[in-house]
Amino acid sequence: MSTTDTIAADGPNAEQIRYWNEQAGPKWVTLQDRLDQQLDELGRRAMDRAGIVPGETILDLGCGCGTTTLELAQRTGETGNVLGIDISAPMLELARRRAHDAGTRNARFELADAQTHQFSCASRDVAFSRFGVMFFADPVAAFDNVRRALRPGGRLAFVCWQSLGQNPWMSLPLAAVAQHVALPPPAGPDAPGPFAFADRERVSGILQEAGFTDVAFETLEEPITVGGTPDLDQAVEFLLTMGPTQALLAQADEGVRAQVVQSVRAAMAPHHGPKGVRLPAAAWVVRARYSR
Ligand SMILES: C[S@@+](CC[C@H](N)C(=O)[O-])C[C@H]1O[C@@H](n2cnc3c(N)ncnc32)[C@H](O)[C@@H]1O
Incomplete structure (x- = not known):
């Protein structure tokens, strides 16, 4: 089990490589359990739509800490x-450790950029992703590369966020933070990031240009438990740790930070109940096929 892999921050996705290794990755490792509780239901429903049957060979794109890879490994047997x-x-590193600890023998991991990695050609039945495909600098090139890894007739299924405005679990706390700290100007709608695939016309165009057919969208709309915790203060802490707010708060003085915590807590409190802070979320499950 290799734990010493490194990846150079170069190529078209150099910025994302730096971000996911230096900033976001360590946080996702620390909060893996919480993030999984927040995302599990959406991921599982997308996986159901992928229609995995035993014996299939599967790619898990942007697999992160490996939760979906392990679940896919169980489904394919x-x-x-x-x-x-x-x-x-x-x-x-965490994904590999979890697979090892679980005795999973039919999953392996590759530290590589899905946009540029030379997959062994035309061999996989399915490419799946839970929120891992919205970060490519050139999405057409990336999905073209992924398609080459599929056999003709192979399937693509992934879940991605709809727009920020349709995701109050993210937009409400951000609005509360913005009362005290200037947020960076929003990235362009096509810029790599969590909401880059909100526009279904754009995504449909990307997939068709990359050689996929039968592109289909399904809306998943349901409340999620913010931070995967029943505790209001932990949910607030989670929100202030993840995403862009931590970098902003690191530069703010103690007084401003206290005001931000108070405002985010006040915005979340009306949505807090026995299960935690429950707020609406909207995602797409996108499916397509490589028909050749
Ligand atoms: C929002 S996280 C989702 C992680 C995981 N799928 C989950 O649901 O827990 C996005 C993931 O995509 C990965 N990622 C971003 N760009 C990538 C690329 N070009 N190739 C492979 N993975 C990438 C990140 O490193 C990160 O693990």
């Missing part, structure tokens, strides 16, 4: 296998 691919060394 010992006659199939899963390759999880990700650019984040710390997240993959």
Whole structure:
């Protein structure tokens, strides 16, 4: 089990490689359990739509800490296998450890960029992703590369966020933070990031240009438990640790930070109940096929 992999921050996704290794990756490792509780339901529903049957060979794109890779490995069983691919060394290190500890023998991991990695050609039945495909500098090139890893007839299924405005679990706390700290100007709608695939016309165009057919969208709308915790203060702490707010708060003085905590807590409190802070989320499950 290699735990010493490194990846150079170069190539078209150099910025994302730096981000997911130096900033976001270590946080995702620390908060893996919480993030999984927040995302599990959406991921599982997308996986159901992928229609995995035993014996299939699967790619898990942007597999992160490996939760979906392990679940896919169970679904395909010992006659199939899963390759999880990700650019984040710390997240993959945890994924490998979890697979090892669980005795999972039909999953392996590759520290590589899904946009440029030379997959063994035309061999995989399915490419899946839970929120791992919105970060490519050139999404057409990336999905073209992924398609080449599929056999003709192979399937693509992933879940991605709809727009920020349709995701109050993110927009409400951000608005509360913005009362005290200037947020960076929003990235362009096509810029790599969590909401880059909000526009279904754009995503449909990307996939068709990359050689996929039968592109289909399904809306998943349901509340999620913010920070995967029943505790209000832990949910607030989670929100202030993840995403862009931590970098902003690191530069703010103590007084401003206290005001931000108070405002985010006040914005979350009306949505807090026995299960935690429950707020609406909207995602797409996107499916497509490589028909050749
Ligand atoms: C929002 S996280 C989701 C992680 C995981 N799929 C999950 O649901 O827990 C996005 C993941 O995509 C990975 N990623 C971003 N760009 C990538 C690329 N070009 N190739 C492979 N993985 C990438 C990140 O390192 C990160 O692990």
